[in-house]
Amino acid sequence: MTAPVVPACADVCAAIVTYHPQIELLRDVVAAVRPQVGRVQIFDNASPGADVAALFEELRAQGVQVLRSDRNVGLGSAINHAARLAREAGFAEILLMDQDSQVGAGMVATLQRALRELRAQGPVAAVGPQFRDQRTGEIAPFVRIAFPMNRKLFGGPGQAVDCDFLITSGTLLPLDALERVGGMDEGLFIDNVDIEWSSRARHRGYKLYGICDAQMQHRIGELVPISGLLPSCKLVVHSPTRLYYMMRNRVLLYRRAEVPRRWAAQDLPRLVLKFVGTAVFLRPRLGYLRAMLRGLRDGIAGRDGPMPRD
Secondary structure, eight states: OOOOOOOTEEEEEEEEEESSOOHHHHHHHHHHHGGGEEEEEEEEEOOOOHHHHHHHHHHHHTTOEEEEESSOOOHHHHHHHHHHHHHHTTOSEEEEEETTOEEOTTHHHHHHHHHHHHHTTSOEEEEEEEEEETTTOOBOOEEEOOSSSOEEEOOOTTOEEEESBOOSTTOEEEHHHHHHHOOOOGGGOSTTHHHHHHHHHHHTTOEEEEEEEEEEEEOOSEEEEOTTSOTTOEEEEOOHHHHHHHHHHHHHHHTOTTSOHHHHHHHHHHHHHHHHHHHHHSSSHHHHHHHHHHHHHHHHHTOOSSOOOO
């Protein structure tokens, strides 16, 4: 009789937060990560549709734990809920994933090995992989926050890059460190949740590392050609709702004591460029403009939580 296959990282729980997922893409995401971890959890933020429901039933039959919220509670709340369940089930670490992130071969084991080696040297809040954009093929750098421009660090084989923040997807967090630093800020709802938590962790004496040997493919926003410019010129485009959160949450973080002042100083010009570029080049201009102005207004007023309905 053949013995059951034991995953390389049986004490890691992968948590995938979904919202209107692409069926085939999510199926591929789960298939890639399942052999590398002890459990796969999906927390779904009220995605509608019979096709989504059918996929979740299919994944449940494969042993995936699927939790479906009756409303969109946001990224921060979903992660916190998944972390509580992982902790109660006795897992040591949680791997955070987006619904469109594809793990590379052996990625989780590489992250876990690096995490445990680095924790032997001092407090570490999280480690994350180096990711490649699925559409452009470009490798994203790790970042040290600086003024007037961030320092982009690509590292090389075998290197662990000491960095100031890690994007949420692909990040491996020890659950005991997550408990000490505190959970994700649920009030931010979605954008800049990773910046806030990373800043809070570093403020409390923890380090974050990018692990160059751990590979992942990821996608941010949609690339669309910009009319009036060169044919090859494309811009990463987000929905008006995402732009609301991007504008609002940036302003909210400018006031946080744990967030470095130099981050706010170098991010403010980016906010202005994003606002102007979106308002000038993207359509429907009025819809984008309203969403961004509303986000700025609510950020200045200190409002958080889900975007208010009209």
